[in-house]
Amino acid sequence: MTAISGWGRYPINDTEMIRPCTADAARRATVQADQAVARGNGRAFGDAAVGVRQTIEMAHLNRMRAFDPQTGQLTVEAGLLLCDLIAIFLPRGFFPYVVPGTSFITVGGAIAADVHGKNHHCEGGFGQYVESIQLVLPTGETIVASREKHPDLLRATIGGMGLTGTILEATIRLRSVETGWIRQRTIVADDLGAAIAALECSESATYSVAWIDCLARGRRLGRSLIFLGEHAASDQLGEREDANRFPLQKPPMSMPVDAPSFVLNRWTVGAFNDLYFRAAARKAGSSALVPAHPYFFPLDALGNWNRIYGRRGFVEHQSVVPTKNAPATLAKLLDRVAKHGRFSFLTVLKKLGVGSGSLSFPMQGYTLTLDFPMERDLPSVLDELDELVVAAGGRLYLAKDVRQSRRTFEAGYGDLPFFNKVRRTVDPTSKLKSRLAERLGI
Secondary structure, three states, X not given: OEEEOOOOOOOOEEEEEEOOOOHHHHHHHHHOOOOEEEEOXXXXXXXXXXXXXXXXXXXXXXXXXXXXXXXXXEEEEOOOEHHHHHHHHHHHOEEEOOOOOOOOOEHHHHHHOOOOOOOHHHHOOHHHHEEEXXXXXXXXXXXXXXXXXXXXXXXXXXXXXXXXXXXXXXXEEEEEOOOOEEEEEEEEEOOHHHHHHXXXXXXXXXXXXXXXXXXXXXXXXXXXXXXXXXXXXHHHOOHHHHOOOOOOOOOOEEOOOOOOOOOOOHHHXXXXXXXXXXXXXXXXXXXXXXXXXXXXXXXXXEEOHHHXXXXXXXXXXXXXXXXXXXXXXXXXXXXXXXXXXXXXXXXXXXXXXXXXOOOOOOOOEEEEEEEEEOOOXXXXXXXXXXXXXXXXXXXXXXXXXOOXXXXXXXXXXXXXHHHHHHHHHHOOOOOEOEHHHHHHOO
């Protein structure tokens, strides 16, 4: 048995690790599964990629199969990392339509979580650009699912957290880009209402995200920096950028040890937030050219950044609430965190559209991300946040979850009956079961 966790490093569970090196081996592992789930690069924050008894690690199935430059369609094995895909195709003028906050996830994981990025409000999630998947079922059948063939299975697999079968291959669409640069514009918002208004007025921007100063209080509650972005055309580059049209991702520095618990506190985070806000605010209003990697994946610059939270790990609470309820609910969430004396090292707000799968996280509304060091009484605080989210008609992101209740989950995911029907068809004896699935009764 092997002790593993999600990226949050909490909790740690024992599981039997199975590491297939071929598609046939992955098929056998799925057919012989005993309460197992597939795992990509382990970047799900909680227990979604930890099998109850077995975990099928897909990292060795990472080859690229075929590419059509006319359509941008790329066929790859499920274990391919987005960072490797980008390293090959960005210099050739192609980029994924959707990327999350890290490039160190697999294509299979991106589909299973239906990951979203800064452009979900106008271009949807990763699953929207999946043309087809090759899926091995626990029954032993291998099916190619698309929107024309087996559409219900595709819909259940996108965002289905690996519970409908093991993805072996996928064909996805890439977008054509002229450069590896992003034109970024920064907007300063003095409070939460101004941040939401800025995001509403920036719907035409392809990419938008707000960084929130979680320690701002009173009239400054929710003060934010909104970052808007567009892929830069070749004629928009300066002389320096034109000489390096596709800048490479720099090798990350690494966090070598776990940080002591005293490193992250309200004073250190407050000082960082104030410096960060003032530095970015000075650049507001003007357009700047930023390489794609730091724009989309700022935390990738520090390897093992999860060690910042120390040995106890951390929990990320990411919720989404409908647009009409967002201003009041988000303010309550931030205020409740403050009343409990908590602070979030990273607080992010984004506007979302409708999800692609039956268990996809996004809905028409706003998502708020809060990161907390793990402490003994944290779950009770997060339970209070959950109540606010459920009351507003929202839900929590399964790829980040590690402790929500079954009641909270069922209240948020109205398409659960459809998913369960498909799952019972493809896995009648429940061979596939992650810790998350066991906890939530999926």
